[in-house]
Amino acid sequence: MASKLLVDVHTHVYLPRYASLLRSRSSVPKIVSLNNQERLVILPNETTGRPVGAQYWDRDEKLKFMDRHGIDVSVVSTANPWLDFLTPSEAHSTALELNNDLEEYCSTGPNVSQTTNLDVLKRLYGFGLLPLVPEISTESVLEAVKQIAGAPHLKGLIMGTRGLGKGLDDEALDPIWSAIEEAELVVFLHPHYGVDSSAWGEKDNGHVLPLALGFPFETTTAATRLILSGVFDRFPRLRLLLAHSGGTLPQLSSRLASCIDHDPVVATRLKHDARYYLGKLYLDAVAYGSEELGFVSDVLARAGRYEKGAHQETATVRSAGSDRMLFGTDHPFFPPLSATEKWRSVVENLDAIENVQGWSAADKDAVRGGNALSLFKLGSKA
């Protein structure tokens, strides 16, 4: 039965404490009231934002959404921009409080079922938060890593791309990567800032350009800088889950490898071809199309060919990449524009999994749930 569970690894919450914090603010990120409707304004250069309501903070609404879409388990994470806008001491105390809140949100929630052969499986697990802001002490961050590692229902942490202000290729993060690796926590890497908004031009295209392009560009840049910094050579057991199927890193990975090979500054820096490191990643299946998912699976499957000394001619099988891909919804974002029984965005992502050419029924089941159970060690006997 466990192999048929539907597990959502990309689903967000603004915990009540966090929503209150956003309501108290007068600059972005903030929640404002406009004509009796609360609106969330979080993106750089955003003006009126988007309507928000109970879907964003109420656990009952999350469970209703899960029920409606047949989702058994959600691994919930605070949505962007996390704690990026706080001072070091505010970020530190808020991280610890929100991690406690999220542990309680999960632990006091329902169980999946008493009838599985699994140990007790909850319906809600969480990604905690680290106080990653400029000028915070390493000790403060490590305290939060330790707290998360000790919280039974927190299975990892969500992280933006700014690190301590200089990005994720900053060596100052090495003790933090080391502690995360040691604690076997999964890092969920998620975008927020996109790219400079001058790229989007003057036309009003709503949120399309920052969301459809900016978000994936940011994730791609962060992951590429991580690869170039040698983090995966130094911390080979680090488990990173990239949002939105890795942004555009899969499509650019051979170009990246070629650019590295042709640039004297970096040509000999890394242990392996850049494409090897993609095989160390986990990617959510939030790409809205089956051709996209099939390609991502190809790129994960081929990674072993690019280990130093491997035979690059070896043919690879798409199916082999599916065990690092995991269903997600991006709830409560991407709500339908008009009322529907099921959210179109969720149906699209489920259909995409079902229709990947070259994936077996078992592969699809694994992407829908089994891979998440393994990655997060959910429901296994203590």
Place this chain on the structure above:
Amino acid sequence: MASKLLVDVHTHVYLPRYASLLRSRSSVPKIVSLNNQERLVILPNETTGRPVGAQYWDRDEKLKFMDRHGIDVSVVSTANPWLDFLTPSEAHSTALELNNDLEEYCSTGPNVSQTTNLDVLKRLYGFGLLPLVPEISTESVLEAVKQIAGAPHLKGLIMGTRGLGKGLDDEALDPIWSAIEEAELVVFLHPHYGVDSSAWGEKDNGHVLPLALGFPFETTTAATRLILSGVFDRFPRLRLLLAHSGGTLPQLSSRLASCIDHDPVVATRLKHDARYYLGKLYLDAVAYGSEELGFVSDVLARAGRYEKGAHQETATVRSAGSDRMLFGTDHPFFPPLSATEKWRSVVENLDAIENVQGWSAADKDAVRGGNALSLFKLGSKA
């Protein structure tokens, strides 16, 4: 025999007149001398640039490169940043002069062979230039379109992403798109600016981030803004060739479609699902990996499913997308770091084509040359 020709559609030149212009400048873009070595400095925020020599301007060097790699025909284009840095009157006169220079570069060059059943086929054809700079008159640009259309060996034009200063989604370009469509010229859309360099962080990674990521991000953004502006609805016969296999547009196209569907500002603007418009594009095969090319072919093949009113369930065959993909080298960029018989970057792109799963031998021949002969109507009887 024509079906076995190797045709390079992505290959650049700095014509002698253009190289002289760059040598005369004291700000980027420029060619400087450093220790008796000329260096090209063209990227925003670039300092020392890269070494340049005869490969960049000498036609004999282009032909030697072609001979060494078995390339029968090259469709040559001026490299970035074209005329972007000139005043309107300078851009106008320089475009006309460079178009004449390029026509002569091609027309006075060698023929492929006397033994084919084609009409005379030259080894060199060209993409001309338009004086697309802020505040230029539409008439000046249309004059260059007309010049190119009348030049027997110029088969299209290369274009950056800034248009008249506001990007390619500017309605002021409509008369120009119309004239290009009418003249059946191919627009080769090529990046130069990337994204704001703050995205790359503080580490020295050579040119890797702006080239591997920034270039494709820029192309993706420009093509997406074109789609959103409705240009392909207004000019359905416009033929656009995107550099670097479309950047990241293929991997983001389903996300783009979903973001459009979920955004009240744009949800009802376009005639078709965003993925439909990818099927109107031509993409070079400069992606350095066979999985990438196969995926791009999938995305082109599926486009018809997304025409309004089409049955989206119809299965598509990868092979069907190959007829809009065309071999390229990006010469003289991506030179090998140490001397080799053949350039690694060229071998990678040829191997990638050869190894695409699901492409027939005929598909591969077409991508290597046949598609270019058709697109540019090369060698056909007058």
